[in-house]
Amino acid sequence: MERDLISKGRKAAAARQAGCCKYCFVPFSVSPATAEHRVPRSKGGSNLGHNIDAACERCNKLKATMGAKRFVGVIKGTPQIGAPLELTLAWSRRRIWLKTHRVCRDIGRIVGMADTGPLGVGRAAA
């Protein structure tokens, strides 16, 4: 029952996020989606859809018990020398995929196509 609820939330979130990780923007065709709790279960977060986003496995594991806002702040900032490898990789993935999605969006505009990627669905693209 709980597993079905989480799976349903993950699928809805993946669709809402244009098929990309909430944090690093890797497409789920490259790295499969996992259900990610905005407020971690360990901190009272529920399994209901409003608390579920879709994240790649690496971001989900790295985020662990951090809240979503804090985690975004952590992976947006340039890693310090000596930072954990997974943190540096998440920061790098995010930069690479954001740039890739921007190029796709720009090409789409040139050829007159609607932006269906993560930047075209109201995502913060900072």
Ligand SMILES: [Zn+2]
């Ligand atoms: Zn990710």
